[in-house]
Amino acid sequence: MILINLISLSLLYYLKKSSGAREFPEHLHRYFKYGMIAAGVLIALGIVHAPPEILFELLSFVLVGAVVYLMLNTPELSYLKTLAITPLPIIGVRLLEYVIKTLSPAIFDIVENYLDAAGVFAFIWAVTMWLNHRKQMKEIEIERIITKEQERQLRTTEEQKNQLETLVAERTKEILSQKEELQYALDHLRSTQEQLIQQEKLASLGQLTAGIAHEIKNPLNFVNNFSELSVDFLQEISEEMPKIPDSPEKENILDLLENVKSNLGKIRHHGSRADSIVRSMLMHSRGGSGTMDPTDLNALIREYSNLAFHGMRANPNPINVDIQLSLDETLPKVKLNAEDFSRVILNLLKNAFDAMRDKLATAGSDYKARVEVRTQDLGDKVLVEVEDNGPGVPDHIKDKLLMPFFTTKKGTEGTGLGLSITHDIVNSHEGTLEISTEEGKFTRFTILLPKR
Amino acid sequence: MKILFVDDERDVEDLFRQKFRKEIRSGKLELAFAFSGQEALELLSTDNPPKFVYVFSDINMPGMSGLELLEEIKSRFPLIQVSMISAYGDQENYDKAMSSGAKGFFTKPVDFDSLKKEISSLIEDRD
Numbered sequence: 249m250i251l252i253n254l255i256s257l258s259l260l261y262y263l264k265k266s267s268g269a270r271e272f273p274e275h276l277h278r279y280f281k282y283g284m285i286a287a288g289v290l291i292a293l294g295i296v297h298a299p300p301e302i303l304f305e306l307l308s309f310v311l312v313g314a315v316v317y318l319m320l321n322t323p324e325l326s327y328l329k330t331l332a333i334t335p336l337p338i339i340g341v342r343l344l345e346y347v348i349k350t351l352s353p354a355i356f357d358i359v360e361n362y363l364d365a366a367g368v369f370a371f372i373w374a375v376t377m378w379l380n381h382r383k384q385m386k387e388i389e390i391e392r393i394i395t396k397e398q399e400r401q402l403r404t405t406e407e408q409k410n411q412l413e414t415l416v417a418e419r420t421k422e423i424l425s426q427k428e429e430l431q432y433a434l435d436h437l438r439s440t441q442e443q444l445i446q447q448e449k450l451a452s453l454g455q456l457t458a459g460i461a462h463e464i465k466n467p468l469n470f471v472n473n474f475s476e477l478s479v480d481f482l483q484e485i486s487e488e489m490p491k492i493p494d495s496p497e498k499e500n501i502l503d504l505l506e507n508v509k510s511n512l513g514k515i516r517h518h519g520s521r522a523d524s525i526v527r528s529m530l531m532h533s534r535g536g537s538g539t540m541d542p543t544d545l546n547a548l549i550r551e552y553s554n555l556a557f558h559g560m561r562a563n564p565n566p567i568n569v570d571i572q573l574s575l576d577e578t579l580p581k582v583k584l585n586a587e588d589f590s591r592v593i594l595n596l597l598k599n600a601f602d603a604m605r606d607k608l609a610t611a612g613s614d615y616k617a618r619v620e621v622r623t624q625d626l627g628d629k630v631l632v633e634v635e636d637n638g639p640g641v642p643d644h645i646k647d648k649l650l651m652p653f654f655t656t657k658k659g660t661e662g663t664g665l666g667l668s669i670t671h672d673i674v675n676s677h678e679g680t681l682e683i684s685t686e687e688g689k690f691t692r693f694t695i696l697l698p699k700r
Numbered sequence: 701m702k703i704l705f706v707d708d709e710r711d712v713e714d715l716f717r718q719k720f721r722k723e724i725r726s727g728k729l730e731l732a733f734a735f736s737g738q739e740a741l742e743l744l745s746t747d748n749p750p751k752f753v754y755v756f757s758d759i760n761m762p763g764m765s766g767l768e769l770l771e772e773i774k775s776r777f778p779l780i781q782v783s784m785i786s787a788y789g790d791q792e793n794y795d796k797a798m799s800s801g802a803k804g805f806f807t808k809p810v811d812f813d814s815l816k817k818e819i820s821s822l823i824e825d826r827d
Contacts, residue, residue: 465787469808472809477715
């Protein structure tokens with residue numbers, strides 16, 4: 249009886265111990281605990297041979313049967329099948345002994361020897377099964393370690409894969425943005441090239457115009473001079489005519505001379521018309537040949553603000569602008585290239601008008617477009633400021649404003665050269681051009697010119 | 701009084717002759733024409749000393765330019781006055797002509813009134 253309970257106890261102890269490595273449900277732990285207590289109690293009872301021994305022996309079989317049953321029928325314990333069947337022959341032999349002893353001690357005496365032999369075989373079986381079980385356990389353990397290792401490797405691989413994927417995604421993004429930048433640069437380059445070609449064409453056209461104008465000028469001078477002379481001569485003739493006696497022929501001659509005179513007048517008239525056209529063609533194609541002369545800057549600003557305003561009003565999309573001139577009347581004459589500097593005033597005002605037109609389109613009706621042009625004598629320098637209350641310039645494009653071909657105007661509205669040329673002209677006057685601006689409030693261009 | 705005009709345009713002769721018709725008819729003025737700098741120098745050298753008192757020369761001419769002619773005349777015949785007539789009234793030509801000793805500088809189209817004034821002042825000086 250003690251052996252059976254020891255089997256129960258050791259099985260339960262083994263189960264409880266192996267639960268450290270594997271997670272068993274809570275109720276199994278309870279079973280193990282109560283089972284061990286029961287086995288302990290039954291062992292104690294067996295040692296003291298407490299009656300009724302027959303009942304306790306039966307209970308011992310029930311307990312061991314329950315333990316084996318639990319081991320065979322619980323899914324979590326299915327890996328212990330070999331262990332579960334290890335004690336079965338011993339238990340079977342003992343149970344047979346117990347049943348025969350209880351039912352008929354006489355028969356027990358006869359079969360005792362056989363039962364002993366069966367007990368030995370059962371023991372050998374148990375040892376074999378136990379070794380078998382140990383081997384299995386080891387294999388399972390190895391397998392478990394391998395699986396764990398594989399899982400670990402899998403996890404590492406997964407992690408590396410994820411890292412690589414993020415890296416690839418980052419790189420892809422970088423490449424895409426670089427591609428975008430390059431595309432932008434390419435587009436920019438193309439439009440710049442087109443503009444340059446256009447400019448080149450215009451420049452050669454300008455040279456051609458100047459050449460043609462010059463070539464036409466000389467023959468035209470002859471036409472004009474000779475026609476003028478002939479008119480003078482006809483005048484003299486008509487002064488001489490009264491000295492000739494009247495005759496029908498004389499009358500005819502006078503009549504014809506009158507016609508010739510009128511024709512020459514027409515030649516003279518159209519000749520001078522052509523002359524003025526040629527003259528203005530020459531004036532237009534003449535570039536950058538102006539000289540630095542002492543100039544009344546205030547007068548220049550008055551004239552060209554007026555011109556800029558009326559030019560804007562005459563073009564598509566005119567706007568209402570309040571132009572304020574705050575000119576320092578004590579300003580001395582400044583040495584500058586008036587033709588070039590007038591372009592500075594025109595460009596800056598045109599720029600202001602364009603910016604304020606954009607703001608007028610979005611701002612409410614309370615917004616009143618206003619631009620102020622200031623001059624001031626600063627001692628060794630002269631200040632010229634053009635300030636508008638337009639939309640201002642965002643910080644990120646402020647630095648680009650003076651770059652050639654940079655424009656915020658859409659399509660073909662802007663060449664991107666206005667401010668760049670302005671900057672060049674100011675530079676050629678050894679002056680400085682600065683921009684101060686606040687988004688939504690104002691933009692101010694400040695020019696400082698040396699007096700010299 | 702003899703004046704020489706130098707211009708590669710031949711019609712200049714007719715133009716000036718007609719313009720100064722009265723002066724020429726009255727004998728106060730005698731005009732001669734040369735169509736290149738070389739020809740002008742030849743004309744000036746025929747008499748010694750030359751009979752010409754004044755030379756009006758174009759600047760842009762094939763061969764010898766008006767400015768070269770000016771320098772040549774000024775070195776060989778310093779007594780003769782020279783004025784330039786040019787279609788290119790630029791500062792550079794003007795400065796060069798003036799520093800080489802030109803008396804006047806006229807731009808084309810020629811303002812005949814000022815030219816006539818210049819010549820009549822010469823005639824008056826001689827009278």
